[in-house]
Amino acid sequence: MSEDFIEEALVKRLQAKNEILTVSLNFRQIISDSKKVDYVHDLLLENDMLPDLIIDRKCNEKSDYFRKMGNQKFVKKLPKEAVELYTQSIAHAENNSREISLAYANRSAVLFEYKLYKECIEDINQAISNNYPNDLKPKIELRKSKALELITYQFNIDYTKPLPSIPKGDQNPLIQSASKSVEIKYTPEEGRFVVASRDIKPGDLIANEKPLFSIITNEFHIHCHECLKICYNLIPCERCTQALYCSQNCKKEAYKKYHKYECAIMVTLRNNGMNKLDLIAMRIAILIRDDFNQSSLTAVEENSIYRSDRYTEIHNLVTNREKRTASDLFQKAATTAILYHYLKTNTNFFDETSNYEENFKELVLLHRQTSACNFHNINADLVLPLCFND
Known part of the structure; x- marks a missing residue:
């Protein structure tokens, strides 16, 4: 080719x-x-x-490469890049391998510096459950105890505000997710389109619509591939190197609905x-x-x-x-x-x-x-x- x-x-x-x-x-x-x-x-x-x-095989050699690259970014105090590389290391590592445990442990160090103590603790638990070397455990157990002490100072990564809802009396009777400020028109020349049905002031809520279908297009290593929310301690699909999730629930839902075919x-x-x-x-x-x-x-x-x-x-x-x-x-x-x-x-x-x-x-x-x-x-x-x- x-x-x-x-x-x-x-x-x-x-x-x-x-x-x-x-x-x-x-x-x-x-x-x-x-x-x-x-x-x-x-x-x-x-x-x-x-x-x-x-x-698409898991490969500890590739995992080790990405982890070492992450170490270089961590030393240079580039935490976002370090997290992405450690996440790639986790995605490529073989299940229950030394490499995946090391990648989780290294990512936990960045998350600790992020003040993401909850995520840091989760990564440490993942490292331990994936056969983290006994001689290195004291270091991450100390990090975990410090994270538990500092968890009340957790940095909030939920930077989005709750979406406003359309007031009950202003819900459009013919457009499920819109207010009464718009209506649908149709002409043979222009097809179907939306027009204003009243004056709309700056800040007025016109519509609040959840996408029926979605797919992640970039930032693959800091967003959940199912719910798309930002997440700095993604967990991988056990079968491929392409899919990452914010939780076991998202991983199960994605696999059941579509990932078992895409994987x-x-x-x-x-x-x-x-x-x-x-x-x-x-x-x-x-x-x-x-x-x-x-x-x-x-x-x-x-x-x-x-x-x-x-x-x-x-x-x-x-x-x-x-x-x-x-x-x-x-x-x-x-x-x-x-x-x-x-x-x-x-x-x-x-x-x-x-x-x-x-x-x-x-x-x-x-x-x-x-x-x-x-x-x-x-x-x-x-x-x-x-x-x-x-």
């Missing part, structure tokens, strides 16, 4: 074989989205463009250029599989309730398909085919529910089109004063 991503390499291969025009004409004539994906999937197979799965393939997908829009489209298709019902996906009718907790509203977001080039649709069909291929060949996702393969392809390609127009990043700069104690 070249350094190009898979779909880019496929286009170059077709150009080199002087087949791009024929492929383009064939692709344009296919009506069904799932058939478009099948067509590109066949091209990927025929041209040997789908590399073998990268086996084996995530490092391969990321290494082969799958971006946040590709991965969120796949996750949506995974999460709705057991409740998917094509008959319930009719467009939201005028004067019906627009709900934030229902997939139907997500399914009917605008795709701007008519404005897309064949090249753009081909690229999105290729990424869909790649996601389908690795999920099909390396997990039991499709074995558990019959007749979902076609729907999966349709849904992922759909959301690869709706995502660019409708999905949004929520970005937050790290606001903690990451200072060491005097």
Whole structure:
């Protein structure tokens, strides 16, 4: 494989074989989205463009590397960088190994300096439960006793304020998460959109909506991959190096809902250029599989309730398909085919529910089109004063 991503390499291969025009004409004539994906999937197979799965093994050698890099940042009093590297060390370490216990212990030292005494104690307990060397235990037990003494001075990392709620008398009767200050309109030319129904003053609450689907896109080593909250003592998935969680509960929930399918393939997908829009489209298709019902996906009718907790509203977001080039649709069909291929060949996702393969392809390609127009990043700069104690 070249350094190009898979779909880019496929286009170059077709150009080199002087087949791009024929492929383009064939692709344009296919009506069904799932058939478009099948067509590109066949091209990927025929041209040997789908590399073998990268086996995401835990590796103590890599863990040791990240831990030593973390030590260097710790000495330089760069605590955020140190925590991230120690967390990578924990993610790569083999279960119940000396390396994982050392990484937890080293991270606990940074957390102590953070004044994150609760998290420090949790990491020390993790180190001890993972066979921390007996000759080193006195040092971390002393740190734990000091943390217990200082826990009333715990630094609060919950830098967010509780979201305000819409007053009961101002809740919009037709938009679940909005106030009466807005309403939904529709025109054939512009589609569905929201307009103000009254004067809105600065500071007025318009809407308070929880995302139905989400995925972490950066800061992988200081945010929970399930609930997304900031956390400086993440715990790893025992099977892969890619997923980290703030608690056992989040880890169990993620595994039950979607990570049991993503676990084996995530490092391969990321290494082969799958971006946040590709991965969120796949996750949506995974999460709705057991409740998917094509008959319930009719467009939201005028004067019906627009709900934030229902997939139907997500399914009917605008795709701007008519404005897309064949090249753009081909690229999105290729990424869909790649996601389908690795999920099909390396997990039991499709074995558990019959007749979902076609729907999966349709849904992922759909959301690869709706995502660019409708999905949004929520970005937050790290606001903690990451200072060491005097």
